[in-house]
Amino acid sequence: MTNSSRGSGKAGRGGKAAGGKGGKGKGGHNWSSKRPVGGKGIFVTTMRGKESRCVGEIYDLLDEVADRLYPPERVKALQDEREARLKERRQEGAPMDEDGEAEEGEASTATPQAQPPIDSDDDDDDDIEASIEKELAALKAGRGAKGLVKKDAADAKDKGKAKERPRFQSIQTDTECLCFIATAWPYDPVELTEAIVSEVQETGQARTRFVQRLTPTSFTCHSLSVEQVEMQSSRLIEQVFTTWAQAHNTTSVTYAIDTSVRSHTAPLSRTVLLPLLGTQISKLSSAPTISSPVPSRPILSVRADLKNPDLVLLATVLKNVYGLSIVEGRLWRGKNRVILSESLEWLANERDITIAS
Incomplete structure (x- = not known):
């Protein structure tokens, strides 16, 4: 891909979803986030005022490298290994992080406090009152009960769906010339960065206009x-x-x-x-x-x-x-x-x- 085409990326487009959906050419999900910087990821420096163009470039580059380094069979093997590790840790009663690794410190041995009994009658009354308030609010907004029913049906339909998680997500740093791309499991920021730099050294082609320096992070605290x-x-x-x-x-x-x-x-x-x-x-x-x-x-x-x-x-x-x-x-x-x-x-x-x- 040419430099001009890479430079046209938008900060909100984001990378492909962790399951392989989304990404460029498929509608483009908004994977930009205002959550605090943290977790595994890659710090990327760029020129002043070119942060959004930089994010578009790094999304394209990371998607390409991730597709090559993490084919479906490798992702499946990593998932199986992770599940086995999680199962082993659960049996040992050890605390775990999201990658199935043991966390620092000992597992809590405190006995959970008993929850007070739930009064189903009170809950039913609350549900009825809430339903009436929703309907009144809908009528005042001019949508009517029919519109409310459609909205509730759509909410119920989406409620059981797992939220799609992107492979790479741009996190706002509130710092000029600096971007942070969070990487979802199992994509290792160090492996991805080393692959990018190694390719540049071998080919002599940077293929980027706005991406400058890459600094992976394996953890944050x-x-x-x-x-x-x-x-x-x-x-x-x-x-x-x-x-x-x-x-x-x-x-x-x-x-x-x-x-x-x-x-x-x-x-x-x-x-x-x-x-x-x-x-x-x-x-x-x-x-x-x-x-x-x-x-x-x-x-x-x-x-x-x-x-x-x-x-x-x-x-x-x-x-x-x-x-x-x-x-x-x-x-x-x-x-x-x-x-x-x-x-x-x-x-x-x-x-x-x-x-x-």
Whole structure:
């Protein structure tokens, strides 16, 4: 698709639904949302005043990449795996998040309070009164009882339908030049972003005019709670570093950290984030504890490397939201230092850079 056609996207059009319906060319659902920024997703920077055009471009790009990375058979396999994990967690009585992962903390053991008995006669009276009020309101509005019956029938028909959830949803950040695209399960923002950047490096074609930098987030939490930031970051760091080391059959891992702080001064400034994350990473050089998310992991040798890191931590703070993801270092290098969340156009123009092996 040409740049001009991608640039014509609208912010409210949205991506395809999680079930594969909707999206471009099919009526276009309004997947723009005013809910708070949070959860898994991708921060996208753009030029001032081009936010809506940027959202249209990134929707097209994400739909294309998601169709390729998540064919129906893979989605089905992920659903089966998730259901099995949820069933196992329920049997154990452990709290779970929306992806079927165990949440931090212990499950509540409090006994639910008994509910007071329901008086069916009182409910019937309330229903009759409510029905009369509805009918009177309809008559005053000029719709009559017939219109009211049609509306109630339509509401009853739609009541049993599950709400269609989009794969990707634009969330308003109230920040110039910055967009946030929430990703629904099972679409992994890190995998999607790495696929986009890798394609640009291989082909030298950015195929975008308004999408600049991409920063995925694997989780978010409140930026004012340093305890939550440490706990959630430590969990992700241990999981990703261990997985990468096992995949590459090594116990030595190098890393770099990049921070982006917007509209936030304390407590998570850059000078606080760097040592905070560095401390969590250094814990991997010690034996895992019983409460470790990967209790069977080996002791890892970790060190910082700003030129050729194996992994790069992308820490983002926007107002009262903190997010973190960990990506492949080879996709985020440039010139003489680590450059993270790289501009797609810059990557296309700098293809002659030596990429870390």
